Amino acid sequence: MDTPSRSSPTNFIKDIVEADIQSGVNGGSVVTRFPPEPNGYLHIGHAKSICLNFGLAEQFRGRCHLRMDDTNPEKEDVEYTDSIVEDVRWLGFDWGKHLYYASDYFEQLYLWARLLIEKGLAYVCDMTPDEVSASRGTPTVPGKESPGRSRSVGENLGLFERMRAGEFPDGSRTLRARIDMASPNMHLRDPVLYRIKRASHHRTGDAWCIYPMYDFAHGQSDYIEGITHSICTLEFEVHRPLYDWLLEQIVEPGKVRPRQIEFARLNLSHTVMSKRKLLDLVRDGHVSGWDDPRMPTISGLRRRGYTPESIRDFAERIGVARADNLVDVALLEHCLREDLNMRAPRVMAVLDPVRLVIENYPEGRVEELDAVNNPEDESMGSRKLLFSRVIYIERDDFNEDPPPKYFRLAPGREVRLKFAYYVTCVGVTRGDDGEIEEIRCVYDPETRGGWSKDGRKVKGTIHWVSAEHSSTAEVRLYDHLFSSPEPEDAGEGGDYRDSLNPESLRVATQCRIEPSLAAAVPGARYQFERLGYFCVDPDSDGTNLVFNRTVSLRDSWARMRKGAG
RNA sequence: UGAGGUGUGGCCAAGCGGUAAGGCAUCGGGUUUUGGUCCCGUGAUCCCAGGUUCGAAUCCUGGCACCUCAGCCA
Numbered sequence: 001m002d003t004p005s006r007s008s009p010t011n012f013i014k015d016i017v018e019a020d021i022q023s024g025v026n027g028g029s030v031v032t033r034f035p036p037e038p039n040g041y042l043h044i045g046h047a048k049s050i051c052l053n054f055g056l057a058e059q060f061r062g063r064c065h066l067r068m069d070d071t072n073p074e075k076e077d078v079e080y081t082d083s084i085v086e087d088v089r090w091l092g093f094d095w096g097k098h099l100y101y102a103s104d105y106f107e108q109l110y111l112w113a114r115l116l117i118e119k120g121l122a123y124v125c126d127m128t129p130d131e132v133s134a135s136r137g138t139p140t141v142p143g144k145e146s147p148g149r150s151r152s153v154g155e156n157l158g159l160f161e162r163m164r165a166g167e168f169p170d171g172s173r174t175l176r177a178r179i180d181m182a183s184p185n186m187h188l189r190d191p192v193l194y195r196i197k198r199a200s201h202h203r204t205g206d207a208w209c210i211y212p213m214y215d216f217a218h219g220q221s222d223y224i225e226g227i228t229h230s231i232c233t234l235e236f237e238v239h240r241p242l243y244d245w246l247l248e249q250i251v252e253p254g255k256v257r258p259r260q261i262e263f264a265r266l267n268l269s270h271t272v273m274s275k276r277k278l279l280d281l282v283r284d285g286h287v288s289g290w291d292d293p294r295m296p297t298i299s300g301l302r303r304r305g306y307t308p309e310s311i312r313d314f315a316e317r318i319g320v321a322r323a324d325n326l327v328d329v330a331l332l333e334h335c336l337r338e339d340l341n342m343r344a345p346r347v348m349a350v351l352d353p354v355r356l357v358i359e360n361y362p363e364g365r366v367e368e369l370d371a372v373n374n375p376e377d378e379s380m381g382s383r384k385l386l387f388s389r390v391i392y393i394e395r396d397d398f399n400e401d402p403p404p405k406y407f408r409l410a411p412g413r414e415v416r417l418k419f420a421y422y423v424t425c426v427g428v429t430r431g432d433d434g435e436i437e438e439i440r441c442v443y444d445p446e447t448r449g450g451w452s453k454d455g456r457k458v459k460g461t462i463h464w465v466s467a468e469h470s471s472t473a474e475v476r477l478y479d480h481l482f483s484s485p486e487p488e489d490a491g492e493g494g495d496y497r498d499s500l501n502p503e504s505l506r507v508a509t510q511c512r513i514e515p516s517l518a519a520a521v522p523g524a525r526y527q528f529e530r531l532g533y534f535c536v537d538p539d540s541d542g543t544n545l546v547f548n549r550t551v552s553l554r555d556s557w558a559r560m561r562k563g564a565g
Numbered sequence: 566u567g568a569g570g571u572g573u574g575g576c577c578a579a580g581c582g583g584u585a586a587g588g589c590a591u592c593g594g595g596u597u598u599u600g601g602u603c604c605c606g607u608g609a610u611c612c613c614a615g616g617u618u619c620g621a622a623u624c625c626u627g628g629c630a631c632c633u634c635a636g637c638c639a
Binding site: 009321405 | 567598600638
């Protein structure tokens with residue numbers, strides 16, 4: 001469902017696509033693709049690309065393929081392909097029957113490689129990786145030509161066949177494009193097209209021992225699938241001349257000719273986005289896995305309680321441009337709050353409970369009170385809350401020595417218990433350690449439901465649960481994984497791990513929750529009145545309910561305190 | 566110092582020669598049975614310097630800064 005109130009913003013890629021349609025390029029068709037390498041889980045940065053590619057297809061009535069760019073068996077795994085499929089689907093996109101694998105094109109790619117050799121545009125090189133590297137030159141110094149460069153077509157064809165047949169050891173030879181060893185663009189200095197690698201591929205098994213490089217697989221795959229607009233991130237910009245050069249050799253008249261367009265990848269404050277670093281965090285045990293709720297992965301965000309809608313909204317709002325960027329994670333959080341504010345039912349829960357006894361409330365009496373489920377949406381109805389003499393309130397909602405402008409409970413002060421009564425604090429009792437054990441109050445029977453008949457006002461309204469009519473639950477409170485806004489930008493000798501936030505996870509095991517939550521199902525999202533949004537962790541079982549704090553409420557009281565130093 | 570890119574308020578980002586949209590954040594104010602939501606209000610002359618023009622963020626020239634590229638990774 002689109003939000004009609006906010007039209008989707010434009011961006012330069014939409015403009016390009018629109019112009020291509022106008023001028024009838026490729027018959028005016030639009031076919032995009034999202035092409036992840038299955039070597040890790042998808043993250044919020046991929047979500048940007050997914051929304052862009054599928055969004056374009058949707059808007060221009062084309063289609064978008066999901067393609068696994070699986071040309072390097074050493075790093076890839078089915079665990080990853082499975083998670084990718086699941087995550088893209090969860091985000092709400094549909095590729096229909098267009099799920100592809102670059103590995104399905106290996107035979108065709110091989111044939112095209114032979115074609116290049118026959119045209120004299122590719123040759124087998126016998127140098128070792130180090131030799132290739134050394135002979136490539138530097139950006140300012142031209143490279144040296146490989147001895148294999150001058151071999152005959154027949155010889156090259158034979159050697160390439162033998163490479164495929166497994167006659168040479170790993171790394172001993174490569175197939176290289178014959179372009180220009182002096183090119184100012186490093187990617188045009190006879191780039192490697194094929195390497196020998198005896199690794200079992202997660203789909204093709206041991207059928208191959210030579211694998212195409214990215215540059216020789218990507219554009220070709222686009223061509224095979226009839227992709228019109230091949231959208232990728234900026235670091236591939238310098239590859240574009242090679243992308244075009246390779247396509248030039250195989251493209252046939254009348255066929256769709258794909259065009260590569262680059263955009264700036266997403267950087268998010270207080271997190272890292274590179275798959276390698278995320279993999280490190282998983283391997284080193286800094287997080288519980290790829291789907292740890294603190295991870296910026298789609299599965300982590302899902303487990304944290306993010307909605308697909310909020311992520312798509314975020315992708316739309318950050319825009320698409322070519323300038324490097326660092327988006328404040330506050331925007332992501334805002335998108336979530338906005339979504340959840342409308343749909344998350346409000347419930348009562350106390351994270352850090354302290355007993356409150358209402359001295360003048362009859363012992364043994366239990367009342368049912370009406371509680372609105374969501375003030376933003378009447379259709380969500382209301383429920384009954386049980387009220388009694390002893391309740392729990394948030395320890396933080398009582399202050400013996402209240403600072404200026406504190407307007408919750410304090411000695412002698414009156415506040416409203418949400419949906420219940422006005423209560424006034426008349427004292428406290430302490431344990432042997434001096435800690436407050438109980439807060440003693442009296443209530444005004446004339447304020448049932450939280451309204452006073454004489455019109456007097458209270459400044460504070462606090463949440464509560466009946467001691468007898470509530471149960472315990474565990475709550476995990478998450479904060480940013482990194483305390484630095486730019487963890488990747490560690491200073492001299494620094495490492496992104498240096499700014500790992502030691503308080504990114506806090507666990508509260510003695511939380512009290514209202515009875516209606518006992519029936520909460522994994523994944524369900526709620527707003528705990530005044531505390532923030534929470535979701536039931538998927539791993540929760542019936543005996544121990546675990547909630548993940550999805551995002552906190554905007555808290556002007558906290559901001560005020562911070563401002564006051 | 567080679568090639569390819571980018572530079573608009575704290576963070577994103579529109580703008581495509583006619584006199585700087587929008588969002589987030591911030592800070593004020595109002596409403597409120599969540600210190601939430603909602604509603605108002607708050608800031609830039611566009612990296613710098615020249616030039617063209619009646620008029621430039623938008624065109625030209627020259628600088629400066631930052632990013633990407635020297636994997637048999639993608």
